[in-house]
Amino acid sequence: MSINVALIGSGIWAREEHLPAINAAEHLTLRAIFSRSSKAATAFANDLPGCNVYSEDGELGYKDLIARKDIHAVIIALPIKNQKEYIRDALLAGKHVLSEKPVLENVKEAVEMIKWYRAEIHDATWSIAENWRFLKSFDHAREMIANLGKIIGFQVRMFDCVQEDWNFFRSVKPETDWRKTPTHQGGFLLDGGVHFVAGIRRLLGAQSGNEIKQLSANTSLLKPFLPPVDTINASLKTVSGISGVVQLSFGTTLRGNEWTVACEGGVVTVNDSEITKTVNGKAENVSIPNERTGVPPVVRAWSDALANGKVRPELEPEPALADLEL
Numbered sequence: 001m002s003i004n005v006a007l008i009g010s011g012i013w014a015r016e017e018h019l020p021a022i023n024a025a026e027h028l029t030l031r032a033i034f035s036r037s038s039k040a041a042t043a044f045a046n047d048l049p050g051c052n053v054y055s056e057d058g059e060l061g062y063k064d065l066i067a068r069k070d071i072h073a074v075i076i077a078l079p080i081k082n083q084k085e086y087i088r089d090a091l092l093a094g095k096h097v098l099s100e101k102p103v104l105e106n107v108k109e110a111v112e113m114i115k116w117y118r119a120e121i122h123d124a125t126w127s128i129a130e131n132w133r134f135l136k137s138f139d140h141a142r143e144m145i146a147n148l149g150k151i152i153g154f155q156v157r158m159f160d161c162v163q164e165d166w167n168f169f170r171s172v173k174p175e176t177d178w179r180k181t182p183t184h185q186g187g188f189l190l191d192g193g194v195h196f197v198a199g200i201r202r203l204l205g206a207q208s209g210n211e212i213k214q215l216s217a218n219t220s221l222l223k224p225f226l227p228p229v230d231t232i233n234a235s236l237k238t239v240s241g242i243s244g245v246v247q248l249s250f251g252t253t254l255r256g257n258e259w260t261v262a263c264e265g266g267v268v269t270v271n272d273s274e275i276t277k278t279v280n281g282k283a284e285n286v287s288i289p290n291e292r293t294g295v296p297p298v299v300r301a302w303s304d305a306l307a308n309g310k311v312r313p314e315l316e317p318e319p320a321l322a323d324l325e326l
Contacts, residue, residue: 001027001306001307002027002029003027003028003029003072003073003303003306003307004029004031004070004071004072004073005022005028005029005030005031005071005072005073005074005075006030006031006032006033006034006054006065006066006071006073006074006075006095007019007022007030007032007033007034007074007075007077008034008062008074008075008076008077008078008086008090009034009035009076009077009078010033010034010035010040010041010043010044011077012167013077013100014044014077015044017292017293017295018075018077018295018299020292020296021295021296021298021299021300022075022299024296024299024300025296025299025300025303026300026303026304026307027303027304027306027307028073028299028303029050030048030051031050031051031052031070031071032051032052032053032054032065032068032071033045033048033051033052033053033054034054034055034061034062034065035054035055035056036055036056036057037055037056037057038053038055038057038058040055041053041054041055041058062086062089063089066089066090066093066095067093071095072095072096072306073095073096073097073098073306074086074090074095074096074097074098075097075098075099075129075299076090076097076098076099076100077100078100080100080102080104080105080182080184080190080191081105081183081184083099083100083104083105084104084105084109084113086099087099087113087126088113088116090124091117091121091124091126092121094123094124095124096124096125096126096127096306097124097125097126097127098127098128098129098298098299098302098315099126099127099128099129100128100129101128101129101130101131101194101195101198101320101323102190102191102194102320102323102324103128103317103320103321103323103324104324105183105184105185105190106184106185106324107321107324107325110317110320110321110324111321113317114317114318114321117317125305125306125311126317127302127305127311127312127315127316127317128315128316128317128319128320129295129298129299129302129315130194130195130198130298130314130319130320130323131195131293131294131295131297131298132195132196132198132199132202132294133198133202133294133298133314133319134291134294134297134298134301134314135199135290135294136273136288136289136290136291137270137272137273137274137275137288137289137290138199138202138203138259138270139288140275140286140288141203141259141261141268141270141275142202142203142205142206143206144268144275144277145203145206145207145261145263145268146206146207147265148263148264148265148266148268148277148279149263149264149265150207150263150264151204151206151207151210151240151242151261151262151263152242152262152263152264153242153243153244153261153262154200154203154204154242154244154245154259154260154261154262155244155245155246155247155258155259155260156196156199156200156244156245156246156247156248156258156259156260157247157256157257157258158193158196158247158248158249158256158257159247159248159249159252159254159255159256159257160249160250160252160257161223161250161251161252161253162188162223162226162230162250162251164225179191180225181227182227182228186228186229187226187227187228187229187230188226188230188250189219189229189230189231189232189248189250190324192250193232193248194323194324196246196248196259197246197323197326198319198320198323199259199270200244200246200259201319201322201323201326203259203261203268203270204238204261206261209238209239209240210238210239210240210242211238211239211322212236212237212238212239212326213237213238213239214236214237215234215235215236215237215326216234216235217232217233217234217235218232218233218234219231219232219233221251222249222251222252223250223251226250226251230249230250230251231248231249231250231251231252232246232247232248232249233245233246233247234246234247257271257272258270258271259271265279266278266279266280267279272290273287273288273289273290274286274287275287275288298315301314301315302315
């Protein structure tokens with residue numbers, strides 16, 4: 001089955017991640033690109049034969065694109081604050097939607113949007129591209145955890161130091177202004193941190209009763225150019241009564257990226273593609289390479305689901321809402 005898709009957004013993530021993933025997906029054919037400026041859209045589509053250009057400042061805009069009967073689906077890769085109306089309009093036009101995480105910029109809007117989607121949209125599907133749900137290393141670690149007995153604790157440590165000249169942030173890139181002056185709560189802590197929340201929720205979900213019930217946290221701003229806050233240290237408690245710690249910072253000189261889950265029978269730690277299982281003091285290391293950032297398997301799973309007429313549970317908006325809420 002051939003599915004004609006349009007890419008909404010021409011930023012660096014769309015160029016470096018979504019475009020290769022679309023080209024590699026068996027069922028997808030890119031037919032259109034939409035951007036705020038016709039210049040950006042034209043430059044994006046320059047080497048893409050058969051890909052038409054739409055833009056806010058051009059003769060043909062978004063409404064013209066989604067009115068095309070030969071466009072079956074759209075991938076929306078826009079700033080967090082802009083996605084809602086594009087998602088809604090595409091669904092109303094009968095187009096299947098894969099939108100970037102987080103599901104929306106705040107819980108209230110996400111709850112209302114999902115309620116509307118479930119009640120009103122019957123001929124199109126809405127999926128969320130949370131690529132961390134498709135990292136093979138986390139799948140493997142989850143299987144290990146499931147076989148080590150009851151979970152008794154967990155910790156997440158993700159430390160980084162964003163630089164002002166980073167490709168996804170630097171001031172010479174006008175499409176990243178929304179990251180420098182965020183309207184969404186938490187700034188980078190939501191934009192990037194939602195991935196790490198999805199990761200620990202996936203690992204804890206290897207057993208029932210480990211949904212997060214409550215938390216307390218302290219936040220701070222270490223880098224003035226990462227408002228409103230760039231660091232959080234949180235204590236979390238699950239429904240089953242197990243406590244854990246989540247530490248995230250995008251502005252620290254601390255280093256360490258790991259997700260650790262302690263079980264009665266041992267401990268499992270994930271660091272990107274490297275997994276360590278420790279039982280009775282004996283460590284076993286295994287490397288499970290991930291496919292790029294996880295975007296190719298997300299897009300592939302979405303296209304396969306459209307071809308088969310059944311949405312994957314990992315792509316549904318409700319799990320993404322749980323990530324956002326936490």
